[in-house]
Amino acid sequence: MASRTPLMAGNWKMNLNHQEAVVLVQKLAWTLSDKHHDFAKAEVAVIPPFTDLRSVQTLVDGDKLQIKYGAQDVSTHDSGAYTGEISAGMLAKLGCSYVVVGHSERRQYHAESDAEVHAKAQKTVEAGMTPIVCVGEGLEVRKEGRQVEFTLEQVDGSLGDFTPEQVAALVIAYEPVWAIGTGEVATPDDAQEVCAAIRARVAERWGEAAGESVRVLYGGSVKAGNIAGIMAKRDVDGALVGGASLEADEFGGVCRFYDMPTL
């Protein structure tokens, strides 16, 4: 079985200016070093707003931190007359490792389609970064028990014509919309059900090796207190964390999931 290094990624959403970003990354680096976080047990990434990235790059490079960073969105275009857009090339130049694409907040507020999400993921890969492709159902779909079917449709549409090698290297984040920012966390079994179905679909469409290698994260009200139970599930390879990633100690606890009690 391929060994997948867990990834804990903190999606700050539209929070913290560049000065606050530097303070938080410094605190996070300190808490992880003080508690001797083992980066082989979990990769750590922060996903700040665009305006913070240059400052985070300077700090990470200057202090040689093992913390990685990425962006929350990217343009489907390379350059040109697209006011307000940020290209994958610009993000790669800033040292970004990851780009979140298709977050439910972008699908909901900016009507992003699976085709657009795929185009963004494609640009991210072409620029040498790793997309974190977000999928997940809303409350109505969950109530009807169609969460697997709905989410797999998003997986098919968002991954599109990627090759098996490209799919093997990417990250998929299962974020049930009803669990985002609500304090309503999916149970470890809920997370496992859909994450396992995503991996099985990848294996079916892109081959066993891609299914074994692709990292599938869970996102939705993750905190230090509930991460261990979620990570105990075999198809969950990490977490995409919103609110709890804005507190260094709390996010540090999520990163050290292997030291946390299972509730």
Ligand SMILES: O=C(CO)COP(=O)(O)O
């Ligand atoms: O949307 C999320 C991460 O991308 C989850 O947000 P919360 O952790 O605040 O529920």
